[in-house]
Amino acid sequence: MSMMDAFSSTYKEARAKFLAAAYNAGGNCVEYVEPGKGVHGEPLAMDVVRVGPVDSQHMLMITSGCHGVEGYAGSAAQIMALRDSALIKRLQTKRVALLLVHALNPYGFSYSRRVTAEHVDLNRNIVDFSRALPANADYRDMHPLLLPEMWPPAPDNLRAIELAIKNHGFRRFQEMVTGGQYEFPDGLFYGGNAPTWSHLTFLAVLRRVPLSVRKAAWIDLHTGLGACGVGERIFTGGGSSDAESVARQWWGEITQTENETAVSTKLTGQLGGLVRGELAERLVTSITLEFGTTAPVEVLHALRADAWAYRAETDAKQWRTQAAIAMKDAFLIDSPVWKEGVIEQSMATIEAAVKGLENYPTAA
Missing domain, CATH: 3.40.630.10 (Zn peptidases)
Structure with a gap:
């Protein structure tokens, strides 16, 4: 084969x-x-x-x-x-x-x-859930930007993300977003x-x-x-x-x-x-x-679409189908x-x- x-x-x-x-x-x-x-x-x-x-x-x-x-x-x-x-x-x-x-x-x-x-x-x-969970103030600041109120995101939202990447540098932006967070169950990289x-x-x-x-x-x-x-x-x-x-x-x-x-x-x-x-x-x-x-x-945008689709209150099936493709x-x-x-x-x-x-x- x-x-x-x-x-x-x-x-x-x-x-x-x-x-x-x-x-x-x-x-x-x-x-x-x-x-x-x-x-x-x-x-x-x-x-x-x-x-x-x-x-x-x-x-x-x-x-x-x-x-x-x-x-x-x-x-x-x-x-x-x-x-x-x-x-x-x-x-x-x-x-x-x-x-x-x-x-x-x-x-x-x-x-x-x-x-x-x-x-x-x-x-x-993989953390000790009997103890206080790790805090991630960096992600807390980014959460509203990553998951806006509307989808697809408005041009202003996309520009704001581009600006955040420019201001912080991509690797620092990556650390802030992907490191793991335990505060927002509907957010990205949630550790549970x-x-x-x-x-x-x-x-x-x-x-x-x-x-x-x-x-x-x-x-x-x-x-x-x-x-x-x-x-x-x-x-x-x-x-x-x-x-x-x-x-x-x-x-x-x-x-x-x-x-x-x-x-x-x-x-x-x-x-x-x-x-x-x-x-x-x-x-x-x-x-x-x-x-x-x-x-x-592009990977980040797909992750955002997926997270948004699973918290959508209307047309959830449509959003989830589109997110799965992305x-x-x-x-x-x-x-x-x-x-x-x-x-x-x-x-x-x-x-x-x-x-x-x-x-x-x-x-x-």
Whole structure:
């Protein structure tokens, strides 16, 4: 099958392809069903597939769909990995297990939204909700501008956003808007007031990783930031001080939010906190593989349209349909060149991680 065939037009189609590929690869699958139905009435589920030796001490985890609509690309990469017979055979002979978590946020995937059913950004939801939640005065100031009273926004609103970007500089503007906020449930990048279904379910998945797995690595697949078609490897930590050097050995050039070399800025409540907390010293290293799509302002406009549509009191269905189209266009480029690039870069990243785990000492 071709690279193009790994991509899907709906979550329902993506899930069917993923499960079929998992079956053909001899994978063991566990489904975690999310309450509610998808946009076409389909069941929603976080599907977890394990391929490779049952007693393997080394494991590579690959996750997709943390931000729902971004799952179109991530799912395709996971499907291609499962369809790669040489890779599957190599896992068996080299004693490395592959754990694929498909659609961390199935609701967002199905409805072409970035947020969960709770209207929460899953990658801002990993905080201690028993304590006072982080304040974000920067976002508070921007909220009325980002979600105006009317939609489409008036020319004055668009000019005001352009002026804010000019005055602050784009990276500072990005920090102010995307860092995570816990004050406006209808706003952008809202981290929630409690753990989401996806948060709790992924936590359960992590806690089922057998203790026989001594060393693990993690690749989290995303889209929406960076140059179109470029897969940036953003270092997200590990359980030891050499995690960064390991990442560089395996993947070569990596970027980091801490030193401002990454397309992403520093964020609050990231999913990596959950993974590091559960796998601890077993986590050798981890990265986010982020594929660029379109201009940042276009992505922001789609996010604004989506948030506005779900708080609309009139013509909500019309606004939501339009927003879903805009969101999909912002996070998935419908071009063979872009899609092939996603698959090629994803597979190269996966193969490098498998090779790294093959050669990584278990007792280290």
